[in-house]
Amino acid sequence: xxxxxxxxxxxxxxxxxxxxxxxxxxxxxxxxxxxxxxxxxxxxxxxxxxxxxxxxxxxxxxxxxxxxxxxxxxxxxxxxxxxxxxxxxxxxxxxxxxxxxxxxxxxxxxxxxxxxxxxxxxxxxxxxxxxxxxxxxxxxxxxxxxx
Amino acid sequence: xxxxxxxxxxxxxxxxxxxxxxxxxxxxxxxxxxxxxxxxxxxxxxxxxxxxxxxxxxxxxxxxxxxxxxxxxxxxxxxxxxxxxxxxxxxxxxxxxxxxxxxxxxxxxxxxxxxxxxxxxxxxxxxxxxxxxxxxxxxxxxxxxxx
DNA sequence: ATGAAATGCTGGACGATCTGGACAGAAAGC
DNA sequence: GCTTTCTGTCCAGATCGTCCAGCATTTCAT
Numbered sequence: 001x002x003x004x005x006x007x008x009x010x011x012x013x014x015x016x017x018x019x020x021x022x023x024x025x026x027x028x029x030x031x032x033x034x035x036x037x038x039x040x041x042x043x044x045x046x047x048x049x050x051x052x053x054x055x056x057x058x059x060x061x062x063x064x065x066x067x068x069x070x071x072x073x074x075x076x077x078x079x080x081x082x083x084x085x086x087x088x089x090x091x092x093x094x095x096x097x098x099x100x101x102x103x104x105x106x107x108x109x110x111x112x113x114x115x116x117x118x119x120x121x122x123x124x125x126x127x128x129x130x131x132x133x134x135x136x137x138x139x140x141x142x143x144x145x146x147x
Numbered sequence: 148x149x150x151x152x153x154x155x156x157x158x159x160x161x162x163x164x165x166x167x168x169x170x171x172x173x174x175x176x177x178x179x180x181x182x183x184x185x186x187x188x189x190x191x192x193x194x195x196x197x198x199x200x201x202x203x204x205x206x207x208x209x210x211x212x213x214x215x216x217x218x219x220x221x222x223x224x225x226x227x228x229x230x231x232x233x234x235x236x237x238x239x240x241x242x243x244x245x246x247x248x249x250x251x252x253x254x255x256x257x258x259x260x261x262x263x264x265x266x267x268x269x270x271x272x273x274x275x276x277x278x279x280x281x282x283x284x285x286x287x288x289x290x291x292x293x294x
Numbered sequence: 295a296t297g298a299a300a301t302g303c304t305g306g307a308c309g310a311t312c313t314g315g316a317c318a319g320a321a322a323g324c
Numbered sequence: 325g326c327t328t329t330c331t332g333t334c335c336a337g338a339t340c341g342t343c344c345a346g347c348a349t350t351t352c353a354t
Contacts, residue, residue, distance in 0.1 A: 130243035
């Protein structure tokens with residue numbers, strides 16, 4: 001599916017998605033049109049979901065983050081899921097097995113905002129909230145083999 | 148701190164970090180040298196943490212993900228944290244308030260690999276694992292105002 | 295107020311980079 | 325063994341990024 005060169009390109013792009021085709025090309029030992037073509041195909045196949053930028057939430061005014069576990073009350077699952085999706089402060093949400101139906105990340109400006117946001121789902125689900133104190137590992141991709 | 152143009156640039160870059168300076172420039176109504184300078188400063192100030200690429204984990208051979216809550220045994224906190232950081236299959240880890248000391252995301256190839264990886268910390272911490280069934284919201288930044 | 299300095303922008307020139315097309319070689323299918 | 329397909333290279337025209345000089349606006353000390 002992916003060959004070594006693809007993995008190597010991905011590895012470089014994870015660290016710098018603005019790397020020029022020329023630079024990518026010399027790193028992997030191809031010409032730039034070839035690299036261009038590979039990138040096009042990686043994107044087309046969905047291997048590359050997006051070229052994006054990682055932003056410090058604090059710079060946008062969100063100094064606090066919380067992990068919220070959410071157990072919708074009987075019959076409320078879909079309403080709760082929709083509500084979560086509509087609240088832009090949710091920065092991530094996974095639907096999981098087990099008692100907790102959803103595990104989500106919430107960006108907030110303050111404790112009172114956290115309280116206010118959780119109130120919006122309080123009548124439709126039970127929640128358990130944990131404030132994030134530190135981030136030992138920030139989002140990174142799974143191992144890419146020998147890259 | 149950030150003005151409207153900065154937010155607009157970030158908004159565009161979140162969706163396409165390979166956008167050319169020229170394109171960014173016309174979207175925000177500046178010249179390309181100005182945009183170049185703004186990007187340089189956003190990066191320098193740490194607002195932009197990284198230009199990166201979002202990869203489909205499945206394409207790298209990791210079709211399963213789990214959320215693992217980790218409660219190190221007394222005195223084992225640092226060892227556990229170090230262990231987590233060293234295991235590349237952990238794709239994210241937050242240190243939180245409450246009983247669960249860490250909440251982490253684990254990429255795995257199979258259930259048996261999940262079991263094998265959790266065994267590596269089993270003698271140093273209690274864990275609760277939830278398999279991810281769906282991702283209603285994939286990683287996204289907090290609201291950027293009127294962008 | 296006023297002048298100096300700093301900031302942030304523009305436009306143009308030049309060099310670097312990208313794109314698209316013509317073509318070549320290896321692998322796969324008939 | 326020949327054709328088709330896939331992946332790559334090379335080249336030239338088009339596009340893009342960077343550097344620099346100059347200008348407007350703001351800030352601040354006088």
